[in-house]
Amino acid sequence: MATAIYPGSFDPVTFGHLDIIRRASKIFDRLIVAVLFNPSKRCTFTPQERMEMIGRVTGDLPNVEAATSEKLLVDFAEERQSFVIVKGLRAVSDFEHEFQMALTNKKMNGRIETLFLTTNYRYLYLSSSIVREIGSLGGDISDFVPAPILEDVTRKLRENTGRAEK
Ligand code: PNS
Numbered sequence: 001m002a003t004a005i006y007p008g009s010f011d012p013v014t015f016g017h018l019d020i021i022r023r024a025s026k027i028f029d030r031l032i033v034a035v036l037f038n039p040s041k042r043c044t045f046t047p048q049e050r051m052e053m054i055g056r057v058t059g060d061l062p063n064v065e066a067a068t069s070e071k072l073l074v075d076f077a078e079e080r081q082s083f084v085i086v087k088g089l090r091a092v093s094d095f096e097h098e099f100q101m102a103l104t105n106k107k108m109n110g111r112i113e114t115l116f117l118t119t120n121y122r123y124l125y126l127s128s129s130i131v132r133e134i135g136s137l138g139g140d141i142s143d144f145v146p147a148p149i150l151e152d153v154t155r156k157l158r159e160n161t162g163r164a165e166k
Contacts (some may be wrong), residue, residue, distance in 0.1 A: 003080070010033070011044055015123055017144075035054070102114035
């Protein structure tokens with residue numbers, strides 16, 4: 001059975017992530033969407049919240065599961081005995097960091113293979129950070145995050161900047 005891991009911060013999961021999840025879930029028998037720790041990011045949502053939201057938006061995909069771990073990706077891969085990593089690539093700006101991570105993971109564990117899926121052109125511009133910025137300033141994020149999590153994401157982003165309705 002071919003299993004792949006799709007790792008990321010997912011703070012929060014967006015339509016861009018969901019597109020990669022759907023496409024990867026057709027390629028692999030099983031896909032583990034892993035909420036991992038990125039020390040260079042200060043996340044708004046807890047790992048449990050992010051994992052639970054991924055579970056909610058992938059409810060119709062039986063071969064997709066959400067997980068979270070504070071381990072290195074290579075150690076998580078070893079724990080799950082899954083050595084294929086799927087990542088989405090948007091613009092050239094993603095490339096340098098993604099390339100560095102792929103090579104570093106390979107160096108740490110030679111069994112790891114990283115595969116890149118090109119983003120759907122519709123989501124080329126989309127990132128969790130832009131969603132957080134728009135949502136925290138009171139903007140409409142319904143074009144960016146899936147309906148099942150829209151209310152919760154909107155509320156938390158507004159609460160964080162004191163914009164929640166009383
Ligand atoms: O969505 P992101 O923030 O770009 O995803 C980055 C992530 C979480 C996949 C990366 O930071 C990661 O793999 N974190 C786990 C810790 C780890 O293995 N770090 C070394 C990466 S070479």
